[in-house]
Amino acid sequence: MSRAGERRTGEGRIRRAVRESVSGLPRAFWWLWLSTLVNRLGAFVATFMALYLTLDRGYSASYAGLVAALLGLGGVVSSIGAGVMTDRLGRRPTLLVAQSSTAVTVAALGFVEHPVAIAGVAFLVGMASNASRPAVQAMMADIVRPEDRVRAFSLNYWAINLGFAVSAAGAGFVAEYSYLAGFLAEAAMTLICAILVFVKLPESRPVRTAQEKAAEPEVGLGSVLRDGRFMAVVGLSFLVALIFQQGAVGLPVAMGQAGFTPADYGMALAVNGVLIVALQIPVTRFIEHRDPRRLLVLSSLVAGYGFGLTAFAGSVGVFALTVCVWTLAEIVNAPTQTSLVVSLSPTHGRGRYQGMYTLSWSAAALIAPLMSGFMIDRxxxxxxxxxxxxVGTVAAVGYWVVMRGPAADVKDTPAPTMAPAPTPTDEVAA
Structure with missing residues (x-):
């Protein structure tokens, strides 16, 4: 075959792979995906908050750390409440309240000046911005078929990282012009997300029949806490999240103490975003029908030992190589873990279950900076x-033990039909 023929064959395979990656998902999923992308494209505040407080406002690094902790604490507080709202009020109302509140509080954060006011509003921003996560994940589980969920969650994770990569690159330029412009831009983008949800997304919460209410008791927070297998998964998720958080909290401190510059850290960490954007979709095609237990065990080990290899790094290139290792674990772990949580959740309790799962990551974001600071200093x-x-080894053993149970332990049921029912045109053509 000629080189031109080989090139056409390769291009044909790529187009076919792309079609297979995005085909068969309902139109509502793509509006939700677009909302996620727009939201992350406007995520300026998380990128430049520390610089804003220390350089523009003149506060200490300790105060900036306190504000970052309050952002995380707000997420911890709202996780459970948002999960309950998702089940009781519905996915759509919860998203609208969360995104509208985020837009208002982020805009307010750009105007307040007193340190107590900044800390208080930052806590509210953490609460509001985190409240949408259980609703997004529950709605995605509602509208996507079980066999397509790993792929759907992977595409959503890809959108999160693509949007964040673009916003992180643009945050520096926005900050040079005006920090306030960054706050207002994020508020505007979040408000656009709320408008997309209001205009394009119908409610997806399954409606319980009288027979279902009689046969299946209501799912409360107590039901979630008594679900030993699920709570074990939440605990393991917390351990894995502690590891991945070190890329943002432990790694920059360690590199700084070793004499590397912030630019060196930025170059090493940039590999994470580049690899996720480049590999998330093809890797998901490879893993989506494989044993989730093996994937979670393997990703936990690779994450733990990927960060463990950082102890031997002595140059920016080697630091970047370790980032490559644990990023591969992240690519595998994120969609597999989210899909597992959905499969372990009863249909009418998805919001509460997703809220508890979100809590594991919020708690890790709060504890990881304290843990890394203590370990490095002491x-x-x-x-x-x-x-x-x-920790990665402990998580891997935990997943192997927890997921030994029979398939009958999984509570998942086929995705219910949304109201109004989708038409054949709601699917993306293959």
Whole structure:
């Protein structure tokens, strides 16, 4: 075959792979996906908040750390409440309240000046911005068929990282012009997301029949806490999240102490976003029908030992290589873990279950900075990286044990039909 023929064959395979990656998903999913992308494209505040407080406002690094912790604490507080709202009020109302509140509080954060006011509004921003996560994940589980969920969650995760990569690149330019412009831009983008939800997304919460109410008791928070297998998965998710959080909290501190510049850290971490954008979809095609237990065990080990390898890094190139290792674990873990949570959740309790799962990541975001700071100050960075390897091993063993049960333990049911029912045109053509 000629080179031109080989090139056409390769292009044909790529087009076919892309079609297979996006085909068969309902139109409502793509509006939800677009809402996620727009939201992350406007995520300026998380990128430049520390610089805004220290350089523009003149506050100390300790105060900036306190504000970051309050943002995380707000997410912890709202996780459970948002899950309950998702089940009681519905996915759509919860999204509208969360995104509208986020737009208002982010805009307000750009105007307040007193340190107590900044801290208080930052806490509200953390609450509002995190409240949409259980609703998004529950709605996605409602409208996507079980066999397509790993692919759908992977595409959503890809949108999150693509949007964040673009917003992170643009945040520096926005900050040079005006920090206030960054706050207002994020508020505007979040408001656009709320409008998309209001105009394009019908409610997807399954409606319970009288027979279902009689046969299946209501799912409360107590039901979630008594679900031993699910709570074990939440605990393991917390351990894995602790590891991945070190890319944002432990790694920059360790590199700084080793004499590397912020630019060096930025170059090393940029590999994470580039690999996720480039590999998330093709890797998902490879893993979506494979044993989730093996995937979660493997990704936990690779994440833990990927960060463990950081102890041997002595150059920016080697740091970037370790980022490559744990990024591959992240690509596999994120959609697999989210799909597992859905499969373990009863249909009429998805909001509460997703809220508890979101809590594991919010708690990790709150605790990881404290843990990394303590470990580095008291014992040195090498002990932090060794600890990551140990935590990854513990998580891997935990997944292997927890997921040994029979398939009958899984509570998932086929995705219900939304109201109004979708038409054949609601599917993306293959």
């Amino acid at each position: 014992y040195g960075a090498d002990w932090l990286w060794a600890g990551c390897a140990v």
